Amino acid sequence: MYRMIFSFLISQQNLDQQINEAFGNATHWFVDAILAEIPLTETTGIPWVLLVLLGGATYFTIYFRFINIRSFYTAIQVVRGKYDTLEHTLESKQETKGEVSHFQALTTAVSATVGLGNIAGVAIALSIGGAGATFWMILIGLLGMSSKFIECTLGVTYREIDRDGKVYGGPMYYLSKGLREKGFPKLGKVLAILFSIMCIGGSFGGGNMFQANQAFKLFEHVVLSQNSLLYGQGWVFGVIMAVFVGIVIIGGIQKIASVTDKVVPLMVIIYLMAVTCILIINWQKIPEALYTIWEGVLNPRGVIGGIIGVLIQGFRRGAFSNEAGIGSSSIAHSAVKTRFPASEGLVALLEPFIDTVVVCTMTALVLIITGQVEVGVEINSDQGVLLTSSALQSGISWFPYVLTIAVILFAFSSMISWSYYGYQSWSYVFGRSKQTEYLYKFIFCCFTVIGAAATLDAVTDFSDAMVFAMMVPNMIGLFILSPRVMKELKRYKQRIATIMK
Secondary structure: OHHHHHHHHHHHHHHHHHHHHHHHHHHHHHHHHHOOEEEOOOOOEEEHHHHHHHHHHHHHHHHOOOHHHHOHHHHHHHHHOOOHHHHHOOOOOOOOOOOEOHHHHHHHHHHHHOOHHHOHHHHHHHHHHOOOHHHHHHHHHHHHHHHHHHHHHHHHHOOEEOOOOOEEOOHHHHHHHHHHHOOOHHHHHHHHHHHHHHHHHHHHHHHHHHHHHHHHHHHHHHOOOOOOOOOOOHHHHHHHHHHHHHHHHOOHHHHHHHHHHHHHHHHHHHHHHHHHHHHHHOHHHHHHHHHHHHHOOOOHHHHHHHHHHHHHHHHHOOOOOOOOOOOOHHHHHOOEOOOOHHHHHHHHOHHHHHHHHHHHHHHHHHHHHHOOOOOOOOOOHHHHHHHHHHHHHOOOOOHHHHHHHHHHHHHHHHHHHHHHHHHHHHHHHHOOOHHHHHHHHHHHHHHHHHHHHOOOHHHHHHHHHHHHHOHHHHHHHHHHHHHHHHHHHHHHHHHHHHHHO
16 A cells, blocks of 8 residues: 555656656747846846846836835825825716725735745845845835836726726736827737736746745645645645635635735735844844945845846746736736726835835845845755745744745735736636636636646746746837826826815
């Protein structure tokens, strides 16, 4: 009996390896092309896609006159509902269309970005670039706020709403409709379809399989002993996750938003409370840590580490620190109830601040203060999560259990949000019937089980490359349509001025 079980496990491992190898051989050309590096030093390079993302974010920040700084307070006021009266003071008496509130749209999008990248990605960044990488993480987050503003404003501007009030929006719609307005209908259609295909692939891999896989690995490491019946049985964990994910995503964006507006604040609070406790325990070391960060700011190793750790590893192994410029978040924000697209764009710029500037920075401080990271030692995402777990354990022994709960919540919320992104893209390509909707959601849940049960690096790498590739059509659209966003921003600012008099 034991011999049969052992033989089955060996054959299963061989099957995983065979699938991994075959898939890698078939897709390596695409992965290599998307993640091709431009050499920075003899040993380090940066993927060309990241230069486009950073260049675009810098351009939009200047074009919109540092909207990430100037409109930060206004964005908070929009989330608080201070300007909701604008929706009811227009000449039209029609009901404001949309499915979720500003806060729910924000939490849905944040749930997809706040994830394992905030934990593993930060540790990888510091291992590459030292403490100085923290500063460059913060800068990347601040610049990303401008990219997030423009793409989410466009998401609401060009969304479609069916007879039942269901919203369909995102890059595929502003690419097709927006470029048609500019006289490029064929280009817009091609870019929209390319984006949709990439988003579907990304939702199955980085937004689903990897999340389930990493959540189970940490759960297994912290909670389970090697003698436990569940040890090594990732498929059981995957089935449980798939059931909960399925229950939520069947209800669409309104159900997803009703979950994320509770789960996201909870998971962020749990994680930040644990991190804050460590910082309080080691409060005497904080000034030294801040000085170490500043000292390493202009160190070339720190610059490279900040960029590579947060953008490459943070994204590839945890859905990227904030997804700014990729376009995915605009899908969630397009469902908001508003008549002013720029209002949701302002709300969206808070995402990179929460995700990168706050959560990533606090994680970095804990890792620096507790001395968990050794600069120059290459680590992977699994080791990055465990380093953060060790940092928390150094303060209070049971904190790794808190981190485990946070990671499972991070993974769960990322999965339900990415299921919505993937379905919206799926419906654009295959239609909006109930049959196509349920087919996508069934496939998505199947990938949850597969992700938890098997580590298929080649599949995940291909999915990561597809998510990075979403940037190409999206950035083309953002550059061409930025004047339309400026027009929407001025219209909204004028409306705000009328009620402030």
